[in-house]
Amino acid sequence: MAVSVSRLTLAALSAVVAATAFTTPAGAAAYGNGISVREEAHLNPDNTVTLSGTYRCAPASPVGTVQISATLIQEGTRLTFGGDQAPNCDGEEHEWTASGTLRMTPGVHPGAARAETRLQRVGTSGTGLIPRAVHASNLAEDGREVTLSHSLR
Numbered sequence: 001m002a003v004s005v006s007r008l009t010l011a012a013l014s015a016v017v018a019a020t021a022f023t024t025p026a027g028a029a030a031y032g033n034g035i036s037v038r039e040e041a042h043l044n045p046d047n048t049v050t051l052s053g054t055y056r057c058a059p060a061s062p063v064g065t066v067q068i069s070a071t072l073i074q075e076g077t078r079l080t081f082g083g084d085q086a087p088n089c090d091g092e093e094h095e096w097t098a099s100g101t102l103r104m105t106p107g108v109h110p111g112a113a114r115a116e117t118r119l120q121r122v123g124t125s126g127t128g129l130i131p132r133a134v135h136a137s138n139l140a141e142d143g144r145e146v147t148l149s150h151s152l153r
Contacts, residue, residue: 032091033057033139035119041072042151043110044099049079050151051115052097057089057139064123066139070098074113074148079105086119110150116143 037053044050051070066089069082081100088094098117102108119140125133 033119034093035068035096035117035140036142037070037115037117037144037146039144039146041113041115041146041148043102043108043148044151047102048099049102049108049148050097050099051117051146052095053117053142054093055086055096055119055140056091056093057086057119058091059089064121067120067122068096068098069118069120070100071116072100072108072113072146072148073116074108074111077105077107079108082117108148110148113146113148114143115146117141 033056035053035055037051042050049072051072055068057066066086067083068086069080071078071080073079079100079102082098084098086094086096118138120136120138122134122136125135
């Protein structure tokens with residue numbers, strides 16, 4: 001199966017673009033965007049964990065959405081959740097909350113953990129009915145040690 005030079009070049013260029021899009025330095029924030037995670041995390045009676053904080057994002061581009069994702073890390077267990085759209089990208093600071101199920105991660109318990117959060121712009125490129133590529137770029141991220149405790153909700 002022969003691969004054309006133009007297709008090979010496009011694939012190599014796509015790999016370079018993807019590598020730069022996914023490697024924003026820790027604590028980075030671009031163009032007035034920002035996100036933070038609170039030092040308190042909650043284990044809920046419904047077998048979920050909740051992280052919260054604040055975010056700020058510039059008005060959204062007409063192409064793509066801005067999403068918030070969160071990760072909880074404790075003793076080798078890593079739980080990533082969220083991916084919800086940031087509802088207000090108006091340059092002002094807003095609250096965010098994200099919860100993830102512990103169904104597949106039963107070892108999470110009260111105590112010390114690490115929380116990481118990311119504000120990302122996600123979009124597609126290409127024309128027509130089928131997009132050619134999905135791309136994501138980090139707008140801001142934060143990470144810190146948190147205390148995970150039982151919630152009464």
